[in-house]
Amino acid sequence: TGPASPLPQAHRMAFRTALSLRAGAAAGAALARTPPLRSAARTPARCLSVSASLPSSLRSREELGVAAAIANVKGRSRAKFDETVELAVKLGVDPRKSNQTVRGATQLPNGTGKPVRVAVFAKDADADAAREAGADVVGGEDLVQEIQKGIIEFDRCIATPEMMPIVSRVARILGPRQLMPNPKLGTVTKNVAVGVKELKGGQVQYRAEKNGIVHAGIGKVSFTDEALSENIRAFMIALTNAKPESVKGKYIQAAHLCSTMGPGFKLDIKAVDPSSPRFMM
CATH class of the missing domain: 3.30.190.20 (Ribosomal protein L1/L10, rRNA-binding domain)
Structure with missing residues (x-):
């Protein structure tokens, strides 16, 4: 049997086109399966x-x-x-x-x-005032423990000055999330009721x-x-x-x-x- 005769030029071009289309379709399908950036x-x-x-x-x-x-x-x-x-x-x-x-x-x-979920570190009368003002989470030691467990169900955080030593124990968790109470931002305050209302009111x-x-x-x-x-x-x-x-x-x-x-x-x-x-x- 002699050597196979070469394909006519038109056939070769058609063959290459078919391969290109097949490769393009495969790439398109792969792209469709890829989550969008x-x-x-x-x-x-x-x-x-x-x-x-x-x-x-x-x-x-x-x-x-x-x-x-x-x-x-x-x-x-x-x-x-x-x-x-x-x-x-x-x-x-x-x-x-x-x-x-x-x-x-x-x-x-x-x-x-x-909507803003506000957590307040406070106790006694301050805790009651925070709840009445609409705070979503109010606590002290118990709130620290929840945060240490990874339970952070709030968007902003307020604390009274006396509670800051307790809050500092979770500073490494709250800090990177920009949730750490800060006097410069008004989130360390003696008037937690006003603080809660400001945060929920569009601050x-x-x-x-x-x-x-x-x-x-x-x-x-x-x-x-x-x-x-x-x-x-x-x-x-x-x-x-x-x-x-x-x-x-x-x-x-x-x-x-x-x-x-x-x-x-x-x-x-x-x-x-x-x-x-x-x-x-």
Whole structure:
């Protein structure tokens, strides 16, 4: 038997095409079985840099005023749940320096729209006052033991000054979760009733990360534009008042607004700078 005759060129091309299609189909099937990666657009902490990772059709090409940014964020919301509206602000600080840390808490006039479970370390009359104010968990030694077992069924934590020696025993657990009571945040207080009501009434905490970015949930997509605007105003005033004295240069350097699952929109810096005549325009 002589050697097999070579396939005509047209047949070879058809054969290669079939192989390519088969390989593409296999790759597509594998991709379909792979869990989707979490997009930067869906991470509130990355609201500032999300535009760079988006398709050009979704990128914010200009700096927007507050009203326009709110309208765009709400207009791009496609999730089947009430997304949180996130504000991310890049500050001209170096948090690695002890005199340039930015951390605090402020009350939003229209709340955050998110239910907050509050735990209180207190005893006797203070414990009773905390319960009457609506605290979800109240305790002392028993609460410490639950935390040590990994039972943490609360979002925020308050303690009276006298309870701090007990709380310090679980500092390594609460600290990384940003749940450790702190006098600077008003969560170490003698008036636990007021503390509970503030936390449940719309208080938001903020802290500059190592890259100088501060982010906070300032409401829900379901909020009215006016309510979101009022919350942004209150937050930016509080953030400006928290400016360290050692910071001499430009404090507010960039700001973006986004929803939990949506793209970020760049804000006009002057529109979110309380010292500017165009503030909130």
